[in-house]
Amino acid sequence: MSTPSPTSSGEELFDAEFLDRLRALFLRLRKRKQLRRKGLQSSPATGFTREFKDFRHYTPRDDFRSIDWRLYARLDRLFIRLYEEIQEFHVHIIVDTSGSMIEPFGEKRLTSLKLAVALAYMGLVGHHRVSLYSIGESISDPPPPMKGQGSFQRVLDFARDLSYGGLTDLSRCFQEFQPGRRRYGITFVISDLYGRDINEAHEAVRHAGAWPGEVHFIQVFHPWEEKPDVEGEIELYDVETQEHRRLWFTPRDRERYEATYQEFLHDIEKTCQARQIDYQRWRTDYPFDELFLDLLSRGSALAGHG
């Protein structure tokens, strides 16, 4: 069962104010990048253009072809020229459209779509290829890769037309997702990572470890899911599986629930770290800008290009 997105226009996801903020974020990232330029290493991949980036003392095993002989003649010391590759990345943005992303907390859908749109915007502005996917019981066939700021409307249309609902089969989706290896890929997975059981997310992350390029897992959750404020007799209703469960929820149960949930988050984070996958928790009540800035400033190639 899929629920049509309640978004009727792109205004909600990407209004002018959000665009201004996004541009401001883009500039802040760029500033931060410039301040931290020293010590950063360029991508070794071959790109279409090469721009001078810096000098560095020659050390053995460096490519002697990079020695700046003019500087050697002038300073009598060996320096090599560092070039920064201007490379066209392929940004894959995977958005979870299962039922748990829209019910009972619509903020998760809105947050995930905003994040996806923002990442797509960043990719388009950076002249990268951007592909958008939706996952549920399976991964959807992506539309043709988009490129250039002129494709931004297509991104908004894609986000607006997403249908939510159904179950989540993370393992199957991540197994089916095979990003191409021809171009350096940056993959963003935006999901609550809720599967049919607690361990399903760990299994799914293992598949993601085999993906080429950068992989970022952004786990979106609602603060209620972390600390449910219910007590007494409750009748739980799983929006995905339609399963009912009646129980007496005591404060002690709540504590145990919260501990289990934190353990769940922590396990996923550890699994991602073990596979060099960037992982970020994204609570819907946290400021979007700070989280987004933090996401891109943690070494993503997407931010480094700016």
Next chain:
Amino acid sequence: MQFLNPGFLWWLLLGIVPVMLYLFRRRSKRVRVSTLVFFKTLAQEHQESAWLRRIKKWVSFLLTIALLVLSVFVLSRLIVKQDDADQYRTVILLLDRSASMAVQDESGESRMDAAKRLLTERLKKVPEEVGVALIAYDVRPEVLQARTLKRRELLSRLDTVRSRPIPGRTDTALEAARMLAGLEPPAAIWHVSDQLLPRPESLVGGETTDLPDTPVALPDGIALRELNLALPEISNAGITALQLRPVPLEHSRYDAYVEIALNTDAPDALAVRLNVSVGGIPSQLREVELAPGEKKGLTFRLDGASDQILRVWLESDNDLFPLDDQVLLPLPEVRPIVAAWIRPDAGEDPYTRLALSSIQESGSFELLKGGPSAWPLREKVDAVIFDGWLPPEWPADIPAVVINPPASSGPLLVRKLDAAVPYGSVGVGNEDHPVLFRISSSRVAVTQTAVFETQGGLEPLWTAGREPVLAAGEINGQRIVVMAFSPGLSERLPLTASFPLLMGNSLFWCVGREDGPESNRLFSTGELAPVSGESILWTGPAGNEGRKQRAPLHGDVVEMDRIGMWETDTGVRGASHLLSVSESDIRALGPDGGGDPDYFLADSGIAGNLKAWLLGALSVILLLESWLFHRHAVY
């Protein structure tokens, strides 16, 4: 059903609280969640108890309401009306404790035990605010417990009631119960016995066949209920009477009269064997067949009996009531009568002396002789014979035989005739008088020497002409025999056997030995015997030395409350036996049962005060709730 404290029913309004709580209870909160996987990891019992939580809503509600209602019912003192017991303020238990209540059924349970058992059960159904009194009766009623609300005290007192070997008398008992019931009306009298109260004879003997419900007229507000505990079939033969009297003028010889009877409701005729022994030596044996309701009197002659135990007992088959089957009686110690013969020194009548000598030879008579100078006597005598002389001061404490009185003295108004008047015959005033026992008066010729007034208690026995010549009677408790003739002057009298007999009869009658207390100290149980002394020693029916029991005496009478022989510390002896026609006539339960057996015996299971049941239900509910919400970990 009825509430004795209905004011507490207002507390049922407290039920509004749980009802409101139930109606406006917190509904289970329906929560939509993204996933259930984290909730499924919670404790399994919490998941399982959800169904209990579901039913707890109405179970808890029902239990709460039940607890409240039951508590209010307990406070309101809910009772179930099985009968009309709760209509009364007082219930009088009129319990028969006469001898027949000792009859045992096949299981060995006596009628008294059955009565106590049934009354105890029946009293449990009587509301606590109904006062209950206990009257036990035999020949006389005794209020063992005045009206009380303390049921335990009453039951304890009821348990102490024992059957006594005493005949029952219902009229006085019913009157006592009626008086007691009248103190706190309305009241009910529960008469529990082995026979119903007697119906009025006018109705029983008349054409009316339907007996009235109540045998007596009771005032308004007093009802009578009867429980007849008689056995369906019973056969009892018993000794209903025994009389022993010495043979006149025959030393140590007695005539014994024994009456035996078979109860009216005996199913068949019964052959009984009557045994008599004196001093342990069998003396008589009779075999008699008795028809139901038949009485037979038997007479025995006992020879040579003195200071011995007379034992009379019945033997028969199928006799369920042994208390009336045996009579023990201590025979009196025969002591000769001591009489003083006072006559003028020169006037001893040889005929009189001859007559007294002949009596003296029988061994039952000792004679002291003396003249007027010997008066007053130093020795204690049983009787005195004034022959031709009377003391100036009449002795009022000694029986006296006066022969040929010379003048008036004391109560005797005498005038001596100047000349004696012979009469060829005498008229007989009362030939059945003991003084004339075995005397043929038709051949008597006397010579009258004096005339006297027969005023007071003197009864003329012989008359000569118009004047009495022989009279006997009691004046102020003193027995006196007056003979207004001279034996020596009478023509034929001294020569016949009648004169010694007359003298002997006169002496014995004066002394009262023929039916005196020493020969007749046989009492029916329940009678009051005049005694003296400080203690009385009872000997059991079997005459066993080991069954002797001494009891103190309080006053001049003692109730014959047991069967056996007794002797006071002053030497007075006697015996006490049932000897009751009515008590030996044990009635069987009629085909209709009689009384109100349903009223007493119906067991509805739940009746009377329901406090115990309600408290039990409360406990069960509390246990159930505890089991549900603790055993199943429902928090």
